[in-house]
Amino acid sequence: MGKATGFMELERENAVERDPLTRIKDWKEYSAPFSDEKMQRQGARCMDCGTPFCHIGMDIAGSTSGCPVYNLIPEWNDLVYKGKWKEALERLMKTNNFPEFTGRVCPAPCEGSCTVAISDPAVAIKNIERSIIDKGFENGWITPRIPEKRTGKTIAIVGSGPAGLAAADQLNQAGHSVTVYERSDRAGGLLMYGIPNMKLEKDVVQRRIDLLEEEGITFILNTEVGKDVTAEQLKEDYDSVILCIGSQVPRDLPIQGREYNGIHFAMDYLTNATKHLLDKTKTPNDSLNAKGKDVIIIGGGDTGADCVATAIRQGAKSVNQFAINPKLPIKRASTNEWPAYPQVFSLEYAHKEAKEKFGEDVRQYSIQTKAFITDGNDGVQALYTVDLETTQDEKGMISYEELSNTGEVWPTQLVIIAIGFVGPTQSILDQFGVKTERNRIDAEYGKFTTNVDGVFAAGDARRGQSLIVWAINEGREVAHAVDEYLMGKSKLPTVIAM
Template sequence: MGKPTGFMEYPREPKHERSPLERIKDWGEDHPPYTEESLRQQGARCMDCGIPFCHTGKLIAGMASGCPVNNLIPEWNDLVYRGQWEEAYIRLAKTNNFPEFTGRVCPAPCEGSCTLGINEPPVTIKLIEQEIIDRAFEKGLVKPQPPPVRTGKRVAIVGSGPAGLAAAQQLNRAGHAVTVFERSDRIGGLLMYGIPNMKLDKKVVERRVKLMADEGVRFVTETEIGKHVPADRLPKDYDAVVLCGGATQARDLPVEGRSLQGIHLAMEFLHANTKSLLDSNHADGTYISAKGKHVVVIGGGDTGTDCVGTSIRHGAKSVVQLEILARPPDVRAADNPWPQWPKVLKTDYGQEEAKALFGQDPRRFCALTKRFLGDASGRVKELHIVEVEWAKGPDGRFGPKEIPGTDRIIPADLVLLALGFVGPEKPMVQQLGVKLDDRGNVWTDATKMTSVPGIFAAGDMSRGQSLVVWAIREGRQAAQAVDRYLSYGDTVLPP
């Protein structure tokens, strides 16, 4: 441990960001840099505690506690404090295939379980992770790692999101010939089209994809398995198949007026926006524009925040974000102790920007949408909402209960449904004949194999909607299982 008293000497460095009113003028993720001294001080705040919870990667009370990919956080924090950036990168690369992604988009469950966070602001683990990998790329330390020997085995991976990419990179490095099928025109899955550019610059994704291609991974775009290629052909053409298609079936809101024009699923909105931005800088007009509109985002998660930030950059007239849950507390509640994920109010970039632009936080908590109202042309124009309170029902479970007299009508020219996802789309999995679990996800055993021998599944497709970092972990685990399957019980891959 380099600085035993660092956590007492140095405060947590506030996140460096451009002002909200400045950054909404573009789609860049650039922010003011950190000095070398500042970063080393932030690394010095790591206590190197006797039992670090930051890298445990456990589920506690249904939420992530610690890093799901088991990053060696105390080790590389100490190396950053000492200025040994190359060694820090080597440690980081041992556990995380894509720290440039998690360092940008992960909600950092590691920080939620940081021991220092018991009574002080936690270590800036996420920031340090991003700085390590970004500096490694700048210094040319991140190089293609093609396998020295090929095994002659062929693996097909369906889906190029974080789980698919992690599985592909690991299996390729084990010497197998890997082909990744992606139905979109660009590789990356939700990393490419589900997360806006100002949160994850697509050049960062493309840089990693090129690196993997240089290592020998074959990418096939605009090819949907089950549509362009019969799903049952894959087990015949490949020695193993890994399903990483994600949980892309969105949860809808089947209330009165849902068929009105101007109501869209969040991913329709976000996907079209990023594609148009990359194709033509929005000159082609092939996206759902929020310009000059009263926008209502229904859903309070990360996807909802991305819809808020995107709508603001389009030039929305107003933005309201509805959340059926109650407002979280400002500090941990008694039933939410460390090292659980802290269920406290967090104000993300989209809410910050809306507050700066419109003068108030766009979120309305405990709000239930009862119906959509339209104009004479069949376009949505208003929402009918009512406030709810959460109370126990006859079965003992908490649920929303309408509060009489709280009905309201709010204007809405564009409604974006960011209500999460209910599982994978079914055509491909039905063609393959794999078993589903009781939630509609692809069932797998402890080795990530499905009910069909030789077919594996990982990420949201088998886990359900989750975090990028969980997808990377699952991709790595599936890769190890596939390598064992192809190598008769042996493997050269870590979990």
């Protein structure tokens, strides 16, 4: 695969990023795909490693390692190296319904498990993936695939995020009639409203939605299941129902002063920003606008970073991002061995922008918010924090201890809580009568069946908050399970041992 000595002769090259101080003036994507020449050089670095760990797709030490959609990475890298772009696209599309999404927003656990990464920078898998699919669209190789025959079976999918879209795509190609219900005004779920435009431009999402519609999938928007249409209606009108409703309930921070105005959840903040960007005629919600404000994001993950980038573009006076965990090491720790996902320090796109804008890294580590302080008119004016000391026992359990005399007051007029999600919306589950376990829909991976006949579940609602590649994996696998349920057997691909 690739050039036999490519990884020894060629260095890793990253995608070209626009200048941080320039790109924060707009909402366009911050990076560009590889040129053909660069893509071939990077494909050449993919060594003939015998056992390619890049697509093992499994959890190691609590983090995903390798590609959960089991992309045929060495194969399409080799084809790219040889200039066989269309063949590379065909191999890529065998396992991944939406490379244009994963090639932009996936954290690339494949690269952490790349064999080259044992001692050198990994093969630039993510950027090659994006370049292949972008070239496919540019050259007109991506065209509607209209199923030749229809089975007469009907399926309703609740939720149009990556899991729902992947399931819809697979089942439509199997010849079933698929209808996707989405409560928002645009399809795509978190792809549309939860990920900001500078990471994933919305015309990229809409392009795929339009293609799926051309292929025969029906999208019903502005329709909330459980309110505008009942669970009983869906079960009566369709041969099967798949719940891909995501893990939508945000984790709250119930501390003193939480009721003050100016404290919002990350998804509300990001959704409002994107809706205003897409619908210029709509009046923006000033309480969710960072312009001229001291902004504090509580939560050190990717969603928090997206909030940093959004606040900067809105014209925030200052931005800080709080993380409860300590700063990660520059290199892998001895307990974080390959092929586990590398838990190392990095500057994400948002942090590069913040550093250029404000002159320093805006992340604060080992810090915990203890209380919000009011301005006297029920609005937030500041918050109070303490520093933490983190310890880990021999079993890997982490504990936090507050350090005395470390209290600090931070001025803020906009606080964004980005500390994850606790589970799917319970009211929908109650209507369907499906059981839950640990705030997730109780449906075994591989079977995806709930306790209600004909009702299946996949994605974050079943798995818990996870990566886009796991959502696509579950969407593909639940499609196989539903196809088998309806037809007695399935020709759809599956990676689960039957």
